[in-house]
Amino acid sequence: MRGSRLVLLGSVLCASVFVFQSVAIQKLAENSLALIDGEIDVEGLQSTVRVVRDRWGVPHIYAPSEQDLFFAQGYVAAQDRLWQMEMWRRSAEGRLAEILGPAAIPSDRRARLLKYRGPVDDQEIASYHPDARRLMTAFVAGVNAFIAQHRDRLPIEFLLTGVTPEPWTIETLLLRQIAFGDATSELRLARSVTALGVAEANRRRNPDPWDDLKVPDGMDLSIVTEEVLSATRAGGRLPEPAVLPTYRSLIGSAAQQVEEAAVSPGSNNWVVSGSLSATGKPVVANDPHRTVSLPSLRYIVHLSAPGWNVIGASEPPFIGVAIGHNERLAWGLTIVGTDQQDVYVEELNPADPLEVRYEDRWEPVRIVREEIAVKGRPAEQLELKFSRHGPIFFEDPARHRAYAVRSALHERGTAPYLAGLRLGQARDCREFLEAAMYWHAPSENLVCGDVGGSISWQASALTPDRRGWSGRLPVPGTGAYEWGGFRKDLPREYNPARGFIVTANHNVQPKDYSPPLMFKSADTRFARITRLMQLFPPARKLTLEDHRRMQLDAVSLQAASDLEQFRGWASDDPAIERARAMLAAWDALYARDSAAAALYETWRGLPGAEHAPARTSSRFRSYAEARLRQAVKELTGRQGRDPAEWRWGRMHTRSFRHPFIAAFDLATVERPGGGGTVAADGASYREILDVSDWDRSLVTNAPGQSGQPGSPFYGNLLPLWATDQYFPLAFSTAAVEKDATHRLLLRPGR
Numbered sequence: 001m002r003g004s005r006l007v008l009l010g011s012v013l014c015a016s017v018f019v020f021q022s023v024a025i026q027k028l029a030e031n032s033l034a035l036i037d038g039e040i041d042v043e044g045l046q047s048t049v050r051v052v053r054d055r056w057g058v059p060h061i062y063a064p065s066e067q068d069l070f071f072a073q074g075y076v077a078a079q080d081r082l083w084q085m086e087m088w089r090r091s092a093e094g095r096l097a098e099i100l101g102p103a104a105i106p107s108d109r110r111a112r113l114l115k116y117r118g119p120v121d122d123q124e125i126a127s128y129h130p131d132a133r134r135l136m137t138a139f140v141a142g143v144n145a146f147i148a149q150h151r152d153r154l155p156i157e158f159l160l161t162g163v164t165p166e167p168w169t170i171e172t173l174l175l176r177q178i179a180f181g182d183a184t185s186e187l188r189l190a191r192s193v194t195a196l197g198v199a200e201a202n203r204r205r206n207p208d209p210w211d212d213l214k215v216p217d218g219m220d221l222s223i224v225t226e227e228v229l230s231a232t233r234a235g236g237r238l239p240e241p242a243v244l245p246t247y248r249s250l251i252g253s254a255a256q257q258v259e260e261a262a263v264s265p266g267s268n269n270w271v272v273s274g275s276l277s278a279t280g281k282p283v284v285a286n287d288p289h290r291t292v293s294l295p296s297l298r299y300i301v302h303l304s305a306p307g308w309n310v311i312g313a314s315e316p317p318f319i320g321v322a323i324g325h326n327e328r329l330a331w332g333l334t335i336v337g338t339d340q341q342d343v344y345v346e347e348l349n350p351a352d353p354l355e356v357r358y359e360d361r362w363e364p365v366r367i368v369r370e371e372i373a374v375k376g377r378p379a380e381q382l383e384l385k386f387s388r389h390g391p392i393f394f395e396d397p398a399r400h401r402a403y404a405v406r407s408a409l410h411e412r413g414t415a416p417y418l419a420g421l422r423l424g425q426a427r428d429c430r431e432f433l434e435a436a437m438y439w440h441a442p443s444e445n446l447v448c449g450d451v452g453g454s455i456s457w458q459a460s461a462l463t464p465d466r467r468g469w470s471g472r473l474p475v476p477g478t479g480a481y482e483w484g485g486f487r488k489d490l491p492r493e494y495n496p497a498r499g500f501i502v503t504a505n506h507n508v509q510p511k512d513y514s515p516p517l518m519f520k521s522a523d524t525r526f527a528r529i530t531r532l533m534q535l536f537p538p539a540r541k542l543t544l545e546d547h548r549r550m551q552l553d554a555v556s557l558q559a560a561s562d563l564e565q566f567r568g569w570a571s572d573d574p575a576i577e578r579a580r581a582m583l584a585a586w587d588a589l590y591a592r593d594s595a596a597a598a599l600y601e602t603w604r605g606l607p608g609a610e611h612a613p614a615r616t617s618s619r620f621r622s623y624a625e626a627r628l629r630q631a632v633k634e635l636t637g638r639q640g641r642d643p644a645e646w647r648w649g650r651m652h653t654r655s656f657r658h659p660f661i662a663a664f665d666l667a668t669v670e671r672p673g674g675g676g677t678v679a680a681d682g683a684s685y686r687e688i689l690d691v692s693d694w695d696r697s698l699v700t701n702a703p704g705q706s707g708q709p710g711s712p713f714y715g716n717l718l719p720l721w722a723t724d725q726y727f728p729l730a731f732s733t734a735a736v737e738k739d740a741t742h743r744l745l746l747r748p749g750r
Contacts, residue, residue, distance in 0.1 A: 266680025
């Protein structure tokens with residue numbers, strides 16, 4: 001089965017079938033590795049730049065000017081991650097079918113329909129940083145310099161696929177991978193209202209904050225069919241098996257984060273003030289959970305030049321630093337979940353379906369015709385339609401209706417993570433709050449701690465101003481439900497009296513904050529982190545080890561609450577009684593070797609929990625016993641009859657598979673934690689940043705810094721991640737030199 005992926009690649013790419021032995025494949029990869037020692041002449045540089053890679057694979061880039069700094073960042077990013085960058089770019093541009101064939105057409109259609117089509121002008125570019133045009137121009141020149149120099153020895157994925165990377169432009173950096181986000185939630189709730197009624201649908205959704213759901217005037221929700229809802233999922237992920245599932249992890253990026261936010265992916269961050277810290281200064285801790293993939297979604301880099309000294313992680317296309325610290329402050333992020341999308345139901349003109357009603361007139365839809373190149377067959381012709389509200393994703397001719405999505409991500413300044421350029425030069429947490437107002441996407445809780453002892457938090461996102469309506473249901477497109485611009489009154493805190501700030505994808509809105517930014521479902525991670533913070537007595541200050549333990553905390557408050565169902569009764573069946581007693585005595589800790597965690601998760605996954613009788617009911621025991629019996633049966637089938645052999649880790653693994661070369665797979669790892677715990681799924685990158693001594697800061701990044709198979713940094717960090725260990729994030733010159741293992745000089749081309 002493992003070897004079949006090489007054959008599958010041939011069918012997907014309509015290329016020759018490559019049948020190489022593992023050793024031969026590895027040799028090809030080694031021959032295409034980027035040079036990370038010695039000297040390279042590079043056209044486009046003005047002065048010599050030093051690139052020092054430490055033993056964990058973090059590149060520390062030292063340049064005499066910011067133009068050379070960002071040129072070098074582009075060059076170095078391409079050295080380590082060019083294939084990942086290529087796939088990210090093609091996904092956002094809607095050009096995957098060029099290399100993956102017909103199976104990628106739905107994904108390309110969706111990308112073309114939803115992509116940003118606004119102007120790429122000075123207003124758009126300068127929103128990310130006052131000098132963004134110059135910095136971005138330098139960065140893409142660095143990427144292009146690497147491509148030009150390595151046409152004959154590009155990373156092995158290019159060799160095997162025949163793909164040739166095209167030059168990068170500023171427009172490439174501004175690409176968005178836009179998703180339907182809350183638009184899908186609106187349609188799902190509309191379907192629920194039709195089936196259950198307004199009150200019951202709202203009760204089951206249980207929005208936080210509470211909202212008395214109201215159907216928008218003039219909106220008939222019964223016309224929202226399952227086909228409409230399905231249209232928001234079309235092309236959301238690449239089909240299988242024609243396209244390998246790991247491609248999704250390569251190209252997910254910002255759009256994937258928008259979708260994951262709706263189901264609370266499990267990110268956590270917090271900052272404590274010096275009054276609570278053993279260091280006497282703030283500490284920032286962050287584990288922004290996302291898809292665990294090969295290569296890692298995150299890429300750590302250190303950028304040093306006059307006016308810049310910032311280190312941390314970013315995502316494709318890697319310009320600047322999105323999460324990390326400079327000399328004066330540290331910051332972290334988690335998804336807010338701000339509602340940035342709305343569905344508008346447009347009324348079509350019965351006499352002309354290319355017109356929609358707005359107020360008291362008919363106005364034409366805009367039509368864009370494009371072509372999708374497809375590997376192995378003729379190009380696919382697209383006709384895309386747009387109303388004033390946005391792209392039309394579904395048409396219902398019988399009812400004379402069309403469905404359009406308006407997204408804040410179609411506005412200027414919403415390219416993901418690029419506002420990190422501003423954060424990287426902030427000097428204190430008050431200045432950080434002002435810079436955070438330029439962070440428009442994805443929606444993030446940005447927390448800060450500075451060397452002066454201040455801490456702050458900003459719920460950052462380009463946030464629609466909905467006047468008189470909540471945005472929870474689709475609305476008519478005839479003009480009664482329009483956005484009144486974008487809000488400036490976003491929640492924030494500066495030096496709160498409690499001495500700490502915590503966010504965990506929960507409802508961060510202050511009491512009586514109105515109208516809400518979003519509506520959440522309950523999540524216990526915020527409560528757990530807050531409880532852990534409050535366990536420390538006033539005389540006991542939090543150490544860096546305390547922060548590490550909190551990030552790795554695998555206790556589920558939801559499980560702890562559910563365990564009451566296994567207490568106060570006993571079964572006459574010895575096997576079931578043993579299982580009941582196991583759960584009744586469990587501490588709700590999701591350890592790798594926990595049999596109780598494996599049993600509980602099997603039990604929780606059974607259908608029918610919503611119909612459980614009250615614990616005071618005479619029927620409760622028989623119900624509870626029957627469900628537990630089914631759970632024991634299922635777990636026995638999976639892990640054997642002996643409960644001593646049951647283990648949560650066998651059910652909770654993370655695999656690191658190369659998209660199409662089995663020889664470059666890394667180990668599958670059993671994980672503790674899980675959904676609802678602080679150590680939730682997806683924490684490939686973690687940081688604990690010590691404001692008092694930057695060199696004591698700790699990070700993880702799995703599986704490695706490089707995406708190039710054969711690189712010493714391809715999978716070197718996986719053993720640390722697998723055993724929940726961190727490594728120091730060297731920052732000072734002395735610390736970097738102490739751990740330096742590879743030195744590269746980039747010199748101006750001659």
